[in-house]
Amino acid sequence: MKKFFKNAVGHVMTGIGYMLPLIVGASLVVAIPKIIALCMGITSLDPYAETEGFTHILYLIEQVGWTGIGLTNTVLAGFIAYSIADKPAIGAGLIGGMVASNTNAGFLGALIAAFAAGYTVKWAKEHIHLPDAMQQIMPLVICPFLATGAVALLMGVILAGPLSFINASLVEWLRQLCTSGTSQLVLALILGAMICSDMGGPINKSAWMAGNVLMTEGIFQPNVFINCAICIPPLAYAIATTIRKKRFSADLYEGGKGCWVMGFIGITEGAIPYTLVKPQVLIPVNMVGGALGAAVTCLLGATAEIPPVGGIYGFISIANGWAYLVGILAGALFIALVSTWLVNFNVNVEGDSSDISLDDIDIDITIE
Numbered sequence: 001m002k003k004f005f006k007n008a009v010g011h012v013m014t015g016i017g018y019m020l021p022l023i024v025g026a027s028l029v030v031a032i033p034k035i036i037a038l039c040m041g042i043t044s045l046d047p048y049a050e051t052e053g054f055t056h057i058l059y060l061i062e063q064v065g066w067t068g069i070g071l072t073n074t075v076l077a078g079f080i081a082y083s084i085a086d087k088p089a090i091g092a093g094l095i096g097g098m099v100a101s102n103t104n105a106g107f108l109g110a111l112i113a114a115f116a117a118g119y120t121v122k123w124a125k126e127h128i129h130l131p132d133a134m135q136q137i138m139p140l141v142i143c144p145f146l147a148t149g150a151v152a153l154l155m156g157v158i159l160a161g162p163l164s165f166i167n168a169s170l171v172e173w174l175r176q177l178c179t180s181g182t183s184q185l186v187l188a189l190i191l192g193a194m195i196c197s198d199m200g201g202p203i204n205k206s207a208w209m210a211g212n213v214l215m216t217e218g219i220f221q222p223n224v225f226i227n228c229a230i231c232i233p234p235l236a237y238a239i240a241t242t243i244r245k246k247r248f249s250a251d252l253y254e255g256g257k258g259c260w261v262m263g264f265i266g267i268t269e270g271a272i273p274y275t276l277v278k279p280q281v282l283i284p285v286n287m288v289g290g291a292l293g294a295a296v297t298c299l300l301g302a303t304a305e306i307p308p309v310g311g312i313y314g315f316i317s318i319a320n321g322w323a324y325l326v327g328i329l330a331g332a333l334f335i336a337l338v339s340t341w342l343v344n345f346n347v348n349v350e351g352d353s354s355d356i357s358l359d360d361i362d363i364d365i366t367i368e
Contacts, residue, residue, distance in 0.1 A: 293331020
């Protein structure tokens with residue numbers, strides 16, 4: 001059972017990895033027209049759906065972005081199924097994700113559909129044995145048919161109603177959570193700590209995914225806290241290497257220059273080489289810094305009425321954007337000061353920020 005859950009987490013992470021370019025691209029295509037419209041004094045592009053001119057073009061571009069965001073559950077489910085059982089499962093997974101969106105079963109429904117499709121194909125491969133002359137129809141006909149049938153029965157007949165109710169109830173609860181002052185602060189603390197805990201690992205991805213799930217439901221506030229926390233760890237170590245150079249080895253000091261860029265655009269992995277010097281001390285410090293930054297952002301009143309853009313420059317998409325910047329700075333300064341007080345980084349560690357490959361980088365731009 002432990003192995004199953006470990007594999008399941010890996011499959012979900014694969015799905016998220018394939019979904020990330022969709023979210024980033026579609027979100028920016030939504031956000032940029034909105035920001036241009038705001039600069040023109042326009043708060044919504046919907047009234048320009050039937051007009052002509054530049055504002056109508058902005059509306060059309062925005063709608064393309066929303067179409068992409070609407071495919072979130074579809075792509076997620078398709079590639080989770082693909083991770084489980086390869087190409088024969090991807091079609092059923094995509095169908096299941098689309099059904100989950102259409103029936104308001106949401107993210108939970110997409111996960112169930114993906115695992116149903118993937119493990120149906122996996123079971124078929126292991127238990128259905130055809131003559132050699134007919135083996136070619138297994139991946140093209142038998143497996144897709146069985147997987148799609150399983151998804152249709154499960155998502156279209158058995159679970160559509162219950163999952164829709166559960167998803168609607170959960171979304172409403174989270175919406176209420178985001179409007180309550182105390183609850184919103186708790187949410188900011190939790191999300192900030194999660195983002196800065198393993199920096200690109202499963203906990204970080206879980207918080208990021210939660211923000212994207214809420215994003216598809218029109219709840220943007222959690223993404224403000226997530227985007228704030230994402231910038232904090234790399235920016236913190238960039239500041240630390242600048243103000244306390246003698247506490248760092250030559251390699252880590254040089255890596256700090258790259259952390260300025262990673263902090264600016266929101267790549268938490270930039271802080272990993274520094275955290276590895278003494279993880280038992282620095283992981284809690286990072287988590288407190290992330291929680292502090294997100295909490296400050298919350299308390300100072302940073303809000304999002306449109307999809308917030310990730311990175312430090314994301315303040316342009318946030319009401320009271322200065323509060324967002326202050327939160328990032330507060331969290332980064334906390335980590336920079338406390339980490340260099342507790343830990344001497346003037347040692348050789350394996351890897352620096354230049355060792356991070358492009359495949360390892362997770363650009364957490366969260367918008368809707």
